[in-house]
Amino acid sequence: DIVMTQSPDSLAVSLGERATINCKSSQSVLYSPNNKNYLAWYQQKPGQPPKLLIYWASTRESGVPDRFSGSGSGTDFTLTISSLQAEDVAVYYCQQYYSNPPKCTFGQGTKLEIK
């Protein structure tokens, strides 16, 4: 199974500052035939289901503010929030959906708080 490891486990950032969350996969999730990284990012606020932010590692989902961006390829990925807002307090998860047969896995989550 592909293991997803996020860092840090928790993060405190001041309002308006940049927040960076890392995700590392135990094997590459880049599919060469279509040159796509099978990696997504989700945001989960307390008492709510996860919300898709980023897919194919760097494509922002419709309606997601442009302060959220995803980058990386192969085994190393980053979610960046360029200017932290109060409503961004949440737990963030990365997910790989590369495995075949299908068997996606999530990172352990990163809790983002306001400093």
Next chain:
Amino acid sequence: EELLLESGGGLVQPGESLRLSCAASRFTFSNYAMNWVRQAPGKGLEWVSVISGSGDRTFYADSVKGRFTISRDNSKNTLYLQMNSLRAEDTAVYYCAKGRELELLRISFDYWGHGTLVTVSS
């Protein structure tokens, strides 16, 4: 906006069975793979199972293989999860989640229900 509404959760004893349902609306249900994802109290997300749009392909996490069965009724726009031989470690909120792109199983999940809580305890 697509809607997913889970039901069927509750308190059961170890070894018992439970069937979860997920009613879908506002999208062409049969065109999309559907997933179950669970979250134990205070823990992270764990993928459970996926089923293709037509229902002919199913896949499971090792932790539930042989005990859980995913199915769908496209005439009723409903997804199911039959859970047998339940264990304490199956205690979690169970979410249904829609595959983001037509027919693909290896895909991110763009819509999630609000979940239904399953508690396995004696």
